[in-house]
Amino acid sequence: MATAHNRAQREEIARVVLMPGDPLRAKYIAEKFLSSLVLINDVRNMLGYTGMYKGKRMTVMGSGMGCGSMGIYSHELFNKYDCEVIVRAGSCGAYAPDLQLKEIIVEDSCYSESTYARTYSGYEGSIVYPDEELSNRLYAQAQQHGALCRKGRVHTSDCFYYKKKEDLEDLCGRKGCLGVDMESFALLHNAAVAQKKAAVLLTVSDHPQRKEKLSREERERSFDEMIEIALDTLWTYAE
Numbered sequence: 051m052a053t054a055h056n057r058a059q060r061e062e063i064a065r066v067v068l069m070p071g072d073p074l075r076a077k078y079i080a081e082k083f084l085s086s087l088v089l090i091n092d093v094r095n096m097l098g099y100t101g102m103y104k105g106k107r108m109t110v111m112g113s114g115m116g117c118g119s120m121g122i123y124s125h126e127l128f129n130k131y132d133c134e135v136i137v138r139a140g141s142c143g144a145y146a147p148d149l150q151l152k153e154i155i156v157e158d159s160c161y162s163e164s165t166y167a168r169t170y171s172g173y174e175g176s177i178v179y180p181d182e183e184l185s186n187r188l189y190a191q192a193q194q195h196g197a198l199c200r201k202g203r204v205h206t207s208d209c210f211y212y213k214k215k216e217d218l219e220d221l222c223g224r225k226g227c228l229g230v231d232m233e234s235f236a237l238l239h240n241a242a243v244a245q246k247k248a249a250v251l252l253t254v255s256d257h258p259q260r261k262e263k264l265s266r267e268e269r270e271r272s273f274d275e276m277i278e279i280a281l282d283t284l285w286t287y288a289e
């Protein structure tokens with residue numbers, strides 16, 4: 051079948067998918083954690099692999115950056131490839147002052163001012179939710195791994211760089227967002243519309259208030275704890 055953005059045939063993609071933003075992180079994950087690997091997509095270098103994890107079939111594929119890119123890939127995975135479960139494993143910036151670098155957030159909701167959902171489906175709300183059961187399983191798995199982890203709301207922004215200073219009192223204080231990423235809103239909304247399951251795990255990579263951040267190499271390769279939590283949780287849904 052293939053699409054304009056994905057050369058995989060339907061049967062080459064598993065029903066459960068792990069999606070980091072960075073396609074090179076997808077390659078790293080696939081090569082480190084999966085066996086019997088097959089490269090199933092490299093259109094636009096958005097690398098995707100299908101392989102075995104602890105005896106079950108899974109796909110790992112990049113989403114790219116921003117709601118536009120995540121919107122395309124997750125739409126196709128849910129609606130053209132019949133995927134049932136997608137977990138995003140990404141990096142995020144911290145808003146909550148007491149978050150630590152490398153701390154993990156399991157999203158319980160996502161706020162955005164993005165027009166993505168309105169454009170996609172006519173949804174007028176600014177908050178979307180993950181699949182509750184999937185999210186609870188991610189959190190339980192994080193606790194089993196002994197990870198430094200908290201559950202909470204995340205802001206999905208269309209901007210990584212801002213000319214106007216972010217209103218942290220509004221985003222963190224009033225709206226209750228622990229941190230910020232750029233894709234969760236599109237993934238969770240697409241899943242809700244398709245009546246499929248999606249959830250998000252994020253590792254804190256930047257803490258602007260504390261002037262702390264991870265290096266480029268750390269963003270590509272140091273998220274093993276989050277990745278294992280995501281894979282072990284997806285395993286419970288895999289065939």
Ligand SMILES: O=P(O)(O)O[C@H]1O[C@H](CO)[C@@H](O)[C@H]1O
Pocket residue numbers: 070071072114115116139140141142210230231232233
């Ligand atoms: O690490 P990933 O998953 O790409 O996520 C975050 O990192 C990128 C910005 O550096 C954005 O895509 C943001 O959502």
Ligand SMILES: O=c1cc[nH]c(=O)[nH]1
Pocket residue numbers: 141142143144210230231232255256
């Ligand atoms: O969206 C993001 C991701 C990582 N760090 C940020 O500051 N923002």
